[in-house]
Structures are given as C-alpha cells and as structure tokens.
Amino acid sequence: MKKLINSADSVVSDALEGIALAHADLVRVYRNPDFIVRADAPVPGKVSVISGGGSGHEPLHSGFVGKGMLDAACPGAMFTSPAPDQMLAATRATHSGAGVLYIIKNYAGDVMNFEMAVELAAAEGVEIATVVTNDDVAVRDSLYTAGRRGIGVTVLLEKIVGAAAEAGASLAECQRIGERVNAQGRSMGVALTSCTVPHVGRPTFDLGEDEIEMGVGIHGEPGLRRAKLADAAEITRQLANPILDDLPFRSGDNVLAFVNGMGGTPLIELYVVYAELAKLLKERRITITRSLIGNYITSLEMAGCSITLLRFDDELTRLWDAPVLTPEWR
Amino acid sequence: MRVAVTHVIRFIEETAAILQDQRHYLTELDAAIGDADHGANLDRGFSAVLARLPGVAEMDIGSILKTVGATLVSTVGGASGSLYGTAFLRAGSVTADRFELSPEDLVAALESALEGIQARGKAQLGEKTMIDAIAPGIDALKQALAAGDDLVVALRKGVAASGEGTQATASMIATKGRASYLGERSLGHQDPGAASAFLMAQALLKVIESSE
Numbered sequence: 001m002k003k004l005i006n007s008a009d010s011v012v013s014d015a016l017e018g019i020a021l022a023h024a025d026l027v028r029v030y031r032n033p034d035f036i037v038r039a040d041a042p043v044p045g046k047v048s049v050i051s052g053g054g055s056g057h058e059p060l061h062s063g064f065v066g067k068g069m070l071d072a073a074c075p076g077a078m079f080t081s082p083a084p085d086q087m088l089a090a091t092r093a094t095h096s097g098a099g100v101l102y103i104i105k106n107y108a109g110d111v112m113n114f115e116m117a118v119e120l121a122a123a124e125g126v127e128i129a130t131v132v133t134n135d136d137v138a139v140r141d142s143l144y145t146a147g148r149r150g151i152g153v154t155v156l157l158e159k160i161v162g163a164a165a166e167a168g169a170s171l172a173e174c175q176r177i178g179e180r181v182n183a184q185g186r187s188m189g190v191a192l193t194s195c196t197v198p199h200v201g202r203p204t205f206d207l208g209e210d211e212i213e214m215g216v217g218i219h220g221e222p223g224l225r226r227a228k229l230a231d232a233a234e235i236t237r238q239l240a241n242p243i244l245d246d247l248p249f250r251s252g253d254n255v256l257a258f259v260n261g262m263g264g265t266p267l268i269e270l271y272v273v274y275a276e277l278a279k280l281l282k283e284r285r286i287t288i289t290r291s292l293i294g295n296y297i298t299s300l301e302m303a304g305c306s307i308t309l310l311r312f313d314d315e316l317t318r319l320w321d322a323p324v325l326t327p328e329w330r
Numbered sequence: 331m332r333v334a335v336t337h338v339i340r341f342i343e344e345t346a347a348i349l350q351d352q353r354h355y356l357t358e359l360d361a362a363i364g365d366a367d368h369g370a371n372l373d374r375g376f377s378a379v380l381a382r383l384p385g386v387a388e389m390d391i392g393s394i395l396k397t398v399g400a401t402l403v404s405t406v407g408g409a410s411g412s413l414y415g416t417a418f419l420r421a422g423s424v425t426a427d428r429f430e431l432s433p434e435d436l437v438a439a440l441e442s443a444l445e446g447i448q449a450r451g452k453a454q455l456g457e458k459t460m461i462d463a464i465a466p467g468i469d470a471l472k473q474a475l476a477a478g479d480d481l482v483v484a485l486r487k488g489v490a491a492s493g494e495g496t497q498a499t500a501s502m503i504a505t506k507g508r509a510s511y512l513g514e515r516s517l518g519h520q521d522p523g524a525a526s527a528f529l530m531a532q533a534l535l536k537v538i539e540s541s542e
Contacts, residue, residue, distance in 0.1 A: 077367070222363075
C-alpha cells in the first residue's frame with residue numbers, strides 16, 4: 001500500500017486538522033465528536049442544512065460546508081457512517097430556530113445513525129426534517145430490500161438545497177426541493193480499479209487488466225456485474241442507458257449532466273466521457289442546460305466514474321446558479 | 331447458576347479480546363460482500379468500551395450494559411455501531427438495577443437485544459444479517475432451559491445453533507445492508523454481522539463455562 005498517510009488509524013483525524021488549518025476563513029472544525037461548520041454559524045433565521053457520511057468520499061461532504069451549501073458536515077470513520085453524537089453536536093452548533101434539514105445517503109448505517117440523531121435532536125425540541133438520496137439505478141429496488149444507494153445526486157442536492165436555504169426557504173420548502181431533486185435524478189457508476197482502505201492495506205476487490213466493475217457504489221464494494229473493458233463510448237452507453245430508461249428521461253427534457261470522477265481518474269478522461277454523454281443525449285433530443293465535471297463524490301483512489309442526470313427546470317436552475325463559497329466549491 | 335456482575339464484566343472483556351483477535355477474519359468476510367471495515371469498526375468500539383469499563387464495574391448490570399451500548403453508538407458509527415449499540419442499550423433497560431440474573435432473566439435480556447436490532451435495522455430472519463445468528467441461538471437456549479438443562483449446557487446448545495445460523499447465511503441472498511447491492515453475488519459468503527454475533531455468543535459461553 002502506497003499512501004500519503006502517517007498511520008491508518010489517524011487518516012481522518014489528520015485530514016480534519018488539514019481542513020481546519022487550510023480553511024479557517026470558511027469553516028470551523030470541532031473534534032470529539034467530529035464535525036465541521038461554516039465559520040458564521042449559526043446563521044440567524046436560516047434553515048441549517050447538515051449532511052454527513054463515511055470518510056473517503058472527499059470533497060463530499062466536508063468540502064461543501066460554507067455559504068450557499070452545507071451548514072455542517074459530519075465525517076465518519078473511513079467508509080463508515082458517522083455516529084449520532086456528531087449529528088447532534090452539529091445540530092446544536094448550527095441551529096438558529098428555523099429548523100434543521102438532514103441530507104442522508106441511503107445506506108443502512110447512515111439511515112440508522114441519522115435516525116437516532118433525529119430522535120435525540122427532537123428530544124431537545126429542535127425541528128428536524130430529512131431527505132434521503134437513493135439515485136443509483138444499478139441497485140435493484142424492492143419493498144423488501146435496503147433500496148437504492150445514494151450517490152451522485154447527493155452532491156447536486158446539497159448545492160441546490162443549500163442555495164434554497166441561503167435564500168431564506170423554510171424547512172418544509174427545503175425538504176420539498178430536496179425530495180424533488182432526488183426524485184428527478186438518477187446515477188450509475190463504473191470502477192476501473194478497486195480502492196485500498198488504509199486499515200486493510202490491499203485492494204477491496206481484484207480486477208483483471210481487462211476487466212471493469214459495472215454498477216459500483218462509493219465504498220469499494222463490488223458492483224452489479226463484472227464486464228470487459230471497452231472504449232469510453234461503450235462504457236458511457238452502458239452507464240447512461242439504464243439511467244435514461246429508469247426515470248425515464250424523455251425527448252425534450254432539459255437536464256444537468258454530471259460526470260463524476262471516483263478519485264483516481266484524470267479529468268481528461270472525464271471530459272472524454274462527457275463528450276460521449278453529450279452525443280448520446282443529443283441523439284435522444286435531451287438538452288444539457290448545465291454540466292458538472294470533476295471529482296465530487298469519490299471512493300479514495302478508485303479509478304472510474306459515475307454519471308448523474310438530473311431533470312432540470314427554472315426553479316432548480318436558478319438555485320444551481322446561485323453563488324456558493326465553500327473550501328471545495330466556490 | 332446465576333449471572334453476576336463479574337460475569338457481565340468478563341463477558342465484555344472477553345468479547346473485546348475475541349473481536350480484536352478476529353478483526354482480520356471479520357474484515358475478510360466484509361471485504362467479500364461489503365466494504366472491509368467490520369473488524370476494524372468493532373475493534374475500535376470495544377476498545378473504547380474497555381476504557382470505560384472500570385468506571386462502571388461496581389454498578390448494576392443494566393448500567394454496565396447501557397454504558398457499553400452508548401459507547402458503541404458513539405464510537406463505531408456505521409450499521410454495526412447502531413445495531414449493537416441499540417442491542418446493548420435495550421438489554422440494559424431490562425436489567426436496570428439488577429446485580430444478578432437468572433437464566434430466564436438472561437433470555438429476556440437477549441430477547442430485548444434482538445428486538446432492538448430488528449426495530450433499528452428493520453430486518454427479519456433469513457435476510458443474511460446478524461439476526462440469523464442471534465435468533466436461532468436464543469431459541470435453542472430457551473428450549474434447552476425449558477427442557478431442564480442447566481445454564482452451561484443450554485448455552486452450549488444456543489451457541490451451537492448460533493454457529494449453524496451463521497453458517498447458513500452463506501446460502502442466503504442479502505436483502506438488507508450493503509451486501510444487498512450484490513444480489514445473488516452475495517451467495518457463498520457468510521455474513522460478517524452474523525459472524526461477529528456468533529463470536530460474542532462464544533465469548534459469553536466461555537465466561538459462563540469457566541465459572542462453573
């Protein structure tokens with residue numbers, strides 16, 4: 001294992017120290033329990049928007065704390081959801097009386113820990129609403145399963161709902177917008193390599209030189225199926241078609257197209273994928289009105305990407321275009 | 331025999347030791363169908379528990395178990411922290427102010443723990459989770475006690491059933507938790523949560539056997 005770390009046990013802690021030192025003008029970092037809040041929190045009269053999740057997905061969520069996006073983020077251990085104490089402490093530090101919205105990715109651990117936090121915060125009299133993202137079309141969904149994972153849509157939702165809260169939307173309004181973003185967005189990812197969790201020391205799964213893993217999540221867990229490596233056009237089709245058919249996106253739709261890197265893929269390859277995606281959408285007469293390309297929700301050093309499409313309208317576009325000032329998005 | 335405060339303390343210590351010893355085994359299981367952190371997470375949680383144990387060693391069983399639960403909730407994170415934390419908190423609620431438990435009290439505590447896990451995780455038997463190790467174990471323990479076995483013998487039967495339940499998870503398709511994303515690819519792999527629950531059952535048996 002080759003990593004720029006001091007020890008496997010101190011990665012999250014050491015990185016939090018780095019964030020605190022690098023971005024003191026934008027955020028404050030608290031320890032034990034660990035959470036990050038925007039420097040001017042609590043903002044009077046504003047709904048507090050809080051998210052959190054396992055570490056290893058940076059810049060999500062800690063890089064998106066600041067004006068126009070999150071009021072607080074709670075980083076868990078590597079690929080492990082944070083504990084309720086963290087969410088409760090972040091709630092206390094950012095709550096201004098207008099209520100608090102928790103943005104939760106749909107994973108068993110995240111859902112359970114945020115659920116416990118909701119119970120604890122409610123017991124303190126804080127009004128809490130939640131939005132759960134579950135946009136991954138690679139997961140077969142049914143009433144009897146854990147349901148789909150929350151992936152790329154989470155990034156878009158944090159930006160859009162963060163803008164709404166900044167503009168003075170009520171808690172109910174923020175929740176409504178969040179649910180609409182989740183309902184209108186779909187994603188799917190592919191891994192070209194696995195990733196190495198520091199305390200494990202070797203890749204989570206093995207992929208041959210000519211193999212890819214289709215339908216991966218964001219924790220290095222194996223995906224839906226193993227496939228042969230193909231060119232970017234073919235891989236883009238294999239990701240985009242299930243997304244398009246699922247919502248479904250229709251001819252005449254406006255969309256935000258998001259090509260996200262998993263952490264180990266260079267930007268130049270993400271733009272190759274974006275070009276293929278744009279061609280494919282044009283064939284289907286779907287118009288890309290906004291785009292986002294880069295590493296926003298990652299799996300450590302995994303190579304690969306995910307594609308997210310979000311059906312766009314005037315309200316979402318206006319919120320998307322609103323200013324944002326955070327360590328990793330400005 | 332009855333379960334005393336010292337047994338509970340030793341059970342926690344034994345659990346921490348066995349989880350530390352087996353952390354790589356649990357992580358291996360988790361790497362196959364999850365995200366390779368189960369062993370490390372539980373080890374981190376029970377190390378924190380060990381640090382707090384001296385402070386509650388003279389207290390009632392309920393307070394000890396609640397401290398374990400609260401510590402797991404706040405230090406583990408993930409599904410396992412929430413589930414095991416809730417389990418210990420619930421077991422602590424039904425043993426509040428008690429310094430000794432009859433075998434029936436022990437069963438009641440285990441059943442409360444299981445109910446807590448089911449309520450928090452919304453999973454049922456047969457979904458390839460820790461429930462598949464815990465529920466058969468409790469059933470076998472109850473049956474053996476009802477048939478007149480003493481606690482040690484009954485616990486041996488319970489632990490054996492828990493082991494069989496753990497084995498059986500290999501032939502189940504996960505529908506809850508992160509392994510559920512694999513669908514049929516989860517077949518052939520034991521559930522790490524069931525495996526860690528089975529290790530805890532073995533820890534309990536070891537403590538009760540050694541004090542016979």
